[in-house]
Amino acid sequence: MDSGSPGNRRPRSGPLPDLDAVVVGAGVVGLAAARALALRGHETIVLERHRRFGAQTSSRSSEVIHAGLYYPQGSLKARACVEGREALYRYCEARGVPHRRLGKLVTAAGPAQLARLDAIAQRAAANGVSDLRRLDAGEVARLEPELRSAGALLSPSTGIVDSHALMQAYDADLTTAGGQVVYGTEVLGIERAGPEGFLLRIRDEAGVSEVSAARLVLAAGLVSNAFAEALEAMAERPYRAPRTRFARGRYMALDARAPFSRLVYPVPEPGGLGIHLTLDMAGRARFGPDVEWIETIDYGLGAPPTERFEAAIRSYWPDLPAGRLRPDYAGIRPKIVGPGEPDADFAIHGPAEHGLPGLVALFGIESPGLTASLALADLVAARLAEDR
Template sequence: MDEVECIVVGGGVIGLACGAALARGGREVMVLEAENAIGTQTSSRNSEVIHAGIYYPQNSMKALFCRRGRDLLYRYAEERGIPHRRTGKIIVATSSEQLSRLGQISQRASANGVNDLRMMSQSEVQTLEPRIHCDGALLSPSTGIIDSHALMLALEGELQNHGGMVVLQTEVSAMTPRPSGLIVETKGAQAGRLKARHVINAAGLRAVDVASRVPGIVRDAIPKAHFSVGHYYRLSGPAPCNRLVYPVPEPGGLGIHLTLDLANQAKFGPDVRWIARPDYSFDDSAKERFAAAIQTYLPDVTADQLVPDYTGVRPKIAGPDDPDADFRIDGPRQHGIDGLINLFGIESPGLTSCLAIAEYVADLTEQPTARLNSPN
């Protein structure tokens, strides 16, 4: 039976970032990915936005990791030539009630250390983005976009340059705790048994399932898995705005927003539809409702301009009637298994937070009972 110091389960952006951070610290690392390529699920089916850290409860993992991760990600992208752009974002209010909520969002952002937001009047918004109709808005200049696939390739390259490896088409079928680590059983292209001192469960949509396969784990430490699918439409024709445009957030997500890719192609999404299990099929039946949501702030966008593009599924740990859940990063103190770290519910702003999460996970392998501290 082969031995490796650290196994990371999942080759999405979080798993690759964790693997690169561990390898950078001198660890022997193997990343196991069940699919035939890296980042084929949540990591490549999102808005590719670098979030500023505006919306999340103060001192939550989402708030701390997003703010720290944003700065790390911009620096990482600049140093490695990863395509990205600070586009800025406008959060629009389309009613007097939403205007008051903008004030609450601004206060929450300030509590999270995001101090560059600016309130804008209707006329100021029209000057910047003439096609937007709103009663007022918040401008977030530090929001941006990034090529998520190029980011994952850079992380994979860094991992490999430090002696780590990514093994594709290899699924974890079981894990058995031992006093000096865990025995990991795999199936697929590289079927067999491996012994690891540390296992990082960054399996995303499968993270709850992977954790459930560990005998002796504290069952109350495993959340229930929930899934929501979001649909994205591409806009035919030129982009109507130069910045990202978001409505005031709605339960379960940030609303149907306008984002741009690095070729300046506009897309809208995602909506939030709860599903029993991951399913990437595109349901075009709600296009008119989708268009109606867009028209609250871009009234000249019509349904016939929307072209079905793709869907993304979020690994949620709170259901449709529950308050939004924070990220969960659980070590032995939470679940009772030495050497195992479970990452649950790493949805938005997971892409933005990936380097900060990886930094924290690497520290946890050194001090497994550490608590999250506010990053500098």
């Protein structure tokens, strides 16, 4: 990253002034929410403890624009994904953010999995995904000759995006609208500041100080637990904040050119979408993620899971070259459920949940959070207006 880029600005020194709106966390959803508030006329500051945006979950994903196939009908994940997907494509086109609508194949490894494709197709249709196509084995072979498949679903609306460029665009829009991201600034605690407003204790290079905000958005991702008890203590009604758990997923890169022009996913497995093939904007192939529950934030790759990845990949690409996978990176999903529990919906808690006007807290914003970022930002802005 260039030293002059928005992701590397030095933190502002000295005490911050009292503010209209503060967003805690400069991940993709925090930046999108701050942008939405600033465009609505709110003086908006983002406080980010790292020295760049998207330092955790947002910069360690598959960078996939999801179509909305898998999520339960009526869930916030389903609604925000379908709405956010089209908004994201329009935004990327208008702002020149690198992206590509490649399409995705969800492939059945054998006849026994074909019924699961039918279930995915039914759920996708219920979610408003109208362009999904069912393919037989011959049709799959004509599209992707190297893929072994008993049949597949083709999702033309699935794509990829340069997540760094997307966050950079959100940050630029925020700045143009009069807002700012303040890096190297950690929020140590929050409390009420009168009937409407919040006092934040912060630490930056100048030391510890306080700032008040009329509106507060907590988009803290993996460190949301740091604010859970404070929210419960401030709440105007009985309230239990979700607790965040960590599910690490490792990716492996292919040290060769992959013979695929689309993303390739197996049918989903408990806890994730399986070891799937994605492509980045340069055409580089990567596989993952796996699922490993951990107690603390740790991006270490550990012993390479090469044999397990190779076995999973060869279920749909039998000609994967031996010895061509290498460890790439790891991401961590901020889960609000534990191992073996059904996936949870996005949790966006506003005054209706905790009774605090002007405060919205986001929990469990994992995939498809990047896809849904613009839709979630609009929802955050709407929820901030509740009870005002």
